[in-house]
Amino acid sequence: MNTLAEENYLKAIYKLSSLTESVSTNQIAAAMETKASSVTDMLRKLSDKTLINYTRYQGVSLTEAGEKVAINIIRKHRLWEYFLVEKLNFKWDEVHDMAEELEHISSNELIDRLDEFMGFPKRDPHGDPIPDCNGQLKINDLKPISALAVSAGGIISGVRDHSSVFLQYLEKQGLIIGKKITVKEIISYDNTVVLQMDNKVLQISREVANNLLIAI
Template sequence: MYTLTEENYLKAIYKLSVQTGNVSTNQIAASLATKASSVTDMLRKLADKLLINYTRYQGVSLTQTGEKVAVNIIRRHRLWEYFLVEKLNFKWDEVHDMAEEMEHISSTELIDRLDEFMGFPARDPHGDPIPDCNGNFKINDLKPISAIPVHSGGVISGVRDHSSAFLQYLEKQELTIGKKITVKEIISYDNTVVLQMDNKNLHISRDVANNLLIAL
């Protein structure tokens, strides 16, 4: 249906446009580790195929078709991640690159049966919601710890940074999905956040607090 490269562009554009609305050539180039000139070439092709709205120098957005394709890639990626962790016992910091390959397996029937096989999971191992077979899924229902007031708390439910460095750090601190935490204090000097978890206190940096998401 679509080439591997086209799929990767659509996914990148989707992810960037969730954060920032219209997406620039340079943003796409950075996110795909390629050059702006290569991006321009590809944008023309995607526009020809009616997958993006593009006018020179204006940045791009996805068309309805383009968004459908992108969400479908994300569905496939997250279902495979879930499979790798829940069925094959990989750790949450090991699965990204494998899922990056597997998300391009094209059969819809396959992915729908995989979904069923695993009991229609709502979230992948990093807490990201998995779109259903119609492409519906909730977005943005989690908040970074840095955004909630002192003395409130919730359940760790996701991460914003998916790097294995970050995930391994969390693992070590036992700051894993499902844990209950409360914000005890924010140290004004450097914005260190003091958490209470399992009746112990834990200091995390502003950066970590920004990238760790909770459900209230």
């Protein structure tokens, strides 16, 4: 099996891979809040275990085996988040750190039973899709509010920023998953988005509009 550190590197590489094909040492170091030299050491180790494709100075990508491990960790993370929110009544901004620990519990039998216990949920509390027990991951079909034109709208279905400050802000504004919104106006000066929601009108910054996702 893989160590905790290895699992965290694989997860980070997986997430960065959705942005760029090949991931650089510095990107990984930044994502993991560590030094580039530490990353290099670990890359050699992961390469020896054939979990990544790596040649010096050329960046890395996950092998099929590495991706499988990464997706499994993400599956665990999201299922535990769902459990914490739906069964233990935590708020969506409180669960990240706990799930970060729980995702490393090794038993797959445990996570499959948990999945079943909760009725095979499709998305976690932040709207991220939950991979099934075969590693099948629903393709992301959400887009940011900032991509909408005036008079377009949709159902709030996810977030791109998972930080608790952001989630708490959304909660305070009532911008929670399931709410229907419509874009009334986009102020050209700074791209502030004016939204209609539940007979209320509210303004969100370009930044917020970029990180708040709706189903099309």
